[in-house]
Amino acid sequence: MVKEFSIPELLCASVLCLFAISTARAADSAATERKNEYNVAIAHADADYKAAKDACKPRQGNDRDVCMQQAKADHVKATEEAKARLKSNTAMADAREDTVDAQYKVAKEKCDALSGDAKDSCIADAKLRYHQ
Numbered sequence: 196m197v198k199e200f201s202i203p204e205l206l207c208a209s210v211l212c213l214f215a216i217s218t219a220r221a222a223d224s225a226a227t228e229r230k231n232e233y234n235v236a237i238a239h240a241d242a243d244y245k246a247a248k249d250a251c252k253p254r255q256g257n258d259r260d261v262c263m264q265q266a267k268a269d270h271v272k273a274t275e276e277a278k279a280r281l282k283s284n285t286a287m288a289d290a291r292e293d294t295v296d297a298q299y300k301v302a303k304e305k306c307d308a309l310s311g312d313a314k315d316s317c318i319a320d321a322k323l324r325y326h327q
Contacts, residue, residue, distance in 0.1 A: 233281040240273035257308040264304040268297035299325035 247266035254262050275290035299321055306317035 229281055233277050236277035236280070237274060240270055240277065243273065244270035257304070260307065261301065261304050264301045268294075268301050271297040295325050 244266055247269060248263065251259055251262035251266060272290075272294045275293045276287075279287040279290040302321035302325060303318060306314050306321060309317050
């Protein structure tokens with residue numbers, strides 16, 4: 196048996212199809228826009244990282260190490276946030292975790308300038324602050 200559709204039913208079906216097609220196109224456009232924003236953010240993060248590393252070059256010793264670690268931490272934060280914006284809320288949580296890890300490495304590097312109990316206390320403080 197072949198079902199016959201009335202004009203209003205056909206028009207409604209056509210409108211739903213057009214809506215579905217336009218929704219799919221909008222989703223594709225949004226995905227493309229997010230990907231473009233991601234690429235721009237990564238390029239910006241890479242440029243900032245290079246500039247920050249160059250700014251560290253004149254420094255020496257632990258001061259230079261801290262500067263380089265901070266530059267890397269900032270780069271990790273920027274790239275992870277770009278990835279998170281591209282993906283989902285779960286990725287944003289991962290970005291926060293990677294950012295905390297990067298900041299912990301900076302804090303730990305700063306402790307290298309100390310010695311003895313002061314260094315131990317500094318490392319313990321960094322662990323408490325970033326890895327609770």
